[in-house]
Amino acid sequence: xxxxxxxxxxxxxxxxxxxxxxxxxxxxxxxxxxxxxxxxxxxxxxxxxxxxxxxxxxxxxxxxxxxxxxxxxxxxxxxxxxxxxxxxxxxxxxxxxxxxxxxxxxxxxxxxxxxxxxxxxxxxxxxxxxxxxxxxxxxxxxxxxxxxxxxxxxxxxxxxxxxxxxxxxxxxxxxxxxxxxxxxxxxxxxxxxxxxxxxxxxxxxxxxxxxxxxxxxxxxxxxxxxxxxxxxxxxxxxxxxxxxxxxxxxxxxxxxxxxxxxxxxxxxxxxxxxxxxxxxxxxxxxxxxxxxxxxxxxxxxxxxxxxxxxxxxxxxxxxxxxxxxxxxxxxxxxxxxxxxxxxxxxxxxxxxxxxxxxxxxxxxxxxxxxxxxxxxxxxxxxxxxxxxxxxxxxxxxxxxxxxxxxxx
Amino acid sequence: xxxxxxxxxxxxxxxxxxxxxxxxxxxxxxxxxxxxxxxxxxxxxxxxxxxxxxxxxxxxxxxxxxxxxxxxxxxxxxxxxxxxxxxxxxxxxxxxxxxxxxxxxxxxxxxxxxxxxxxxxxxxxxxxxxxxxxxxxxxxxxxxxxxxxxxxxxxxxxxxxxxxxxxxxxxxxxxxxxxxxxxxxxxxxxxxxxxxxxxxxxxxxxxxxxxxxxxxxxxxxxxxxxxxxxxxxxxxxxxxxxxxxxxxxxxxxxxxxxxxxxxxxxxxxxxxxxxxxxxxxxxxxxxxxxxxxxxxxxxxxxxxxxxxxxxxxxxxxxxxxxxxxxxxxxxxxxxxxxxxxxxxxxxxxxxxxxxxxxxxxxxxxxxxxxxxxxxxxxxxxxxxxxxxxxxxxxxxxxxxxxxxxxxx
Numbered sequence: 120x121x122x123x124x125x126x127x128x129x130x131x132x133x134x135x136x137x138x139x140x141x142x143x144x145x146x147x148x149x150x151x152x153x154x155x156x157x158x159x160x161x162x163x164x165x166x167x168x169x170x171x172x173x174x175x176x177x178x179x180x181x182x183x184x185x186x187x188x189x190x191x192x193x194x195x196x197x198x199x200x201x202x203x204x205x206x207x208x209x210x211x212x213x214x215x216x217x218x219x220x221x222x223x224x225x226x227x228x229x230x231x232x233x234x235x236x237x238x239x240x241x242x243x244x245x246x247x248x249x250x251x252x253x254x255x256x257x258x259x260x261x262x263x264x265x266x267x268x269x270x271x272x273x274x275x276x277x278x279x280x281x282x283x284x285x286x287x288x289x290x291x292x293x294x295x296x297x298x299x300x301x302x303x304x305x306x307x308x309x310x311x312x313x314x315x316x317x318x319x320x321x322x323x324x325x326x327x328x329x330x331x332x333x334x335x336x337x338x339x340x341x342x343x344x345x346x347x348x349x350x351x352x353x354x355x356x357x358x359x360x361x362x363x364x365x366x367x368x369x370x371x372x373x374x375x376x377x378x379x380x381x382x383x384x385x386x387x388x389x390x391x392x393x394x395x396x397x398x399x400x401x402x403x404x405x406x407x408x409x410x411x412x413x414x415x416x417x418x419x420x421x422x423x424x425x426x427x428x429x430x431x432x433x434x435x436x437x438x439x440x441x442x443x444x445x446x447x448x449x450x451x452x453x454x455x456x457x458x459x460x461x462x463x464x465x466x467x468x469x470x471x472x473x474x475x476x477x478x479x480x481x482x483x484x485x486x487x488x489x490x491x492x493x494x495x496x497x498x499x500x501x502x503x504x505x506x507x508x509x510x511x512x513x514x515x516x517x518x519x520x521x522x523x524x525x526x527x
Numbered sequence: 528x529x530x531x532x533x534x535x536x537x538x539x540x541x542x543x544x545x546x547x548x549x550x551x552x553x554x555x556x557x558x559x560x561x562x563x564x565x566x567x568x569x570x571x572x573x574x575x576x577x578x579x580x581x582x583x584x585x586x587x588x589x590x591x592x593x594x595x596x597x598x599x600x601x602x603x604x605x606x607x608x609x610x611x612x613x614x615x616x617x618x619x620x621x622x623x624x625x626x627x628x629x630x631x632x633x634x635x636x637x638x639x640x641x642x643x644x645x646x647x648x649x650x651x652x653x654x655x656x657x658x659x660x661x662x663x664x665x666x667x668x669x670x671x672x673x674x675x676x677x678x679x680x681x682x683x684x685x686x687x688x689x690x691x692x693x694x695x696x697x698x699x700x701x702x703x704x705x706x707x708x709x710x711x712x713x714x715x716x717x718x719x720x721x722x723x724x725x726x727x728x729x730x731x732x733x734x735x736x737x738x739x740x741x742x743x744x745x746x747x748x749x750x751x752x753x754x755x756x757x758x759x760x761x762x763x764x765x766x767x768x769x770x771x772x773x774x775x776x777x778x779x780x781x782x783x784x785x786x787x788x789x790x791x792x793x794x795x796x797x798x799x800x801x802x803x804x805x806x807x808x809x810x811x812x813x814x815x816x817x818x819x820x821x822x823x824x825x826x827x828x829x830x831x832x833x834x835x836x837x838x839x840x841x842x843x844x845x846x847x848x849x850x851x852x853x854x855x856x857x858x859x860x861x862x863x864x865x866x867x868x869x870x871x872x873x874x875x876x877x878x879x880x881x882x883x884x885x886x887x888x889x890x891x892x893x894x895x896x897x898x899x900x901x902x903x904x905x906x907x908x909x910x911x912x913x914x915x916x917x918x919x920x921x922x923x924x925x926x927x928x929x930x931x932x933x934x935x
Contacts, residue, residue, distance in 0.1 A: 245852025444761075447617070448585070518838075
């Protein structure tokens, strides 16, 4: 049980998935885009759902994102999301855009939906055109069911080593509301936006505008605070569907359970974001950086992300080397206000740097702490009340291996 | 022969060093800070020299930099630079500052100089106090000579695999003026400032203010445009001494040979910067990124640095994989103005991406091109007249190896 900010309690549902909220089905199949693994997925709400989305900030936004934006602009509702892995359909020009629209139309036709009720997503290699025969096979063959969650989760992966899902429940007007998500993301993971794909379903009753507001708040403290390699992709988005089947009164900021809903959505996003960071390419551990005492929370988040994104910090953690000088290096060149003489740095529970000077600490204990699956670095800046967190992973031989031969 | 912007010719002196300009001596010894390698160096001008310096922008500027700034503020002249490797004397508080001052005083006393004629530099591990017995031994034992250049060049290195030096000559008022430099830098290499140490000597006759102006111009297009790992160190600076012994009329912006001097200084900086990038930790090759057609030259430099600093680009180059999608990824998340539909990307001579779409190209040729010691990526943005370059290196298993165990 996790205590939400107000009185409501939020419960984590360990085995929950995007199909735990009422009124959703999904499926995933092998369409031939990848050698053997599932590569084509479909998510469907029984009824048109409110929708909120956040997209990559890359100047090279891929065609599927443009189609999805076009769909959402249509009626402000979405009922279905179709996605393929292996080929990102990015940097593919007019032909790529036409192909993304065809993907949308094939699903709309088969399920008898207005075209603009269908969102489209792709992930994979940049610069190749979608092989439309295989896409067409996928659109015509993928089957929906109430237990297609694992197939769907599998079909959206690329270099990921595991499926990523999260599910939380919260009480709204005494009704149980479920919020759940599935995500992919392993490399090209860096903020603005999160360089990954995230699909969140909920049976909450909320209109698209309020849902967008809640999603934006959550993203800033979750998907935008993870980094694997400082790279932003062309394709990535987080899409949230809310079909209202939980049957409570409409949620908005004035609703007494708004904060509980916001907190639960935040938890789903943070849970998925941490799973992505932990599964970073070649990673052996999750690194969590917690910055407090910043002038503002935005500055705290900037510094946290800078530290967790530092190649030198990442390799030191991999080497179980308590080389906190690298943390100093990373903090040192951030844009935020930092006074070395006010700053404290902790590796797990040990204070290693305080007010401009090294502190004596147990190297043995530090090495043991770094040998855990999750490593915590805490930084107190002594400048104000701002706080923020960020998540990443260590930098390993396998990161180099995976990325020196991604296409071969 | 390299043609300078005006009529003067600039000549590269292949075997030249910081002791090629008139009136300088240097030396380097093993003082015991490192296990066996030279770790203590001294550079001396026969006469007080004009001085210009640029320092790391880190919030955690180390004590030696503060002492150097204090020295320069004294009389605006410098005669000597003392430097140790192995211990950076960073994050060492009041004790560290006192030690850096002691280092300065020992040299001043031994060579009978005013204390503020001595600059101090350190490089190495952050957070340890200088072992002052060894430093004292170094200050009292290092010997100066006209052929101590290689010893000096060696003594300033840490994880560098080779010495870095450059020397150029230019005619000013018909007199030969020499500008030369020695540098160190291998990891923690990223702009603002260059996260390395650079020592430039010249016999040009120029006052400190004009020298500072010329250095600033050169740094922006050289040391600030290299990156190995996106990290900025606490200790790094470029220090330039000009002792006037070439005997021409004083140089300033109104002098007819000013541009020739500026160009030659720029070449020294660029030459050293490229050597540092090429010797990046674990690197097997130099990557050069040339951006043209940007709105401004500043934006061009931002994008060039973003691409050359991308872990995914760096690993692809290491893997001889012409995965230009990663270049798109890196350009895509820069702050500069980019329109995918106006952008062209070249890998060496092959156009791989043009105006929003992939281009057919020879993968075989691309792999061969990537297998060279120097790899060139060119990006034309089609936005304006701004241009800029940046240099970096590939990301390899050895980078991880070196940095996972730096202190052990």
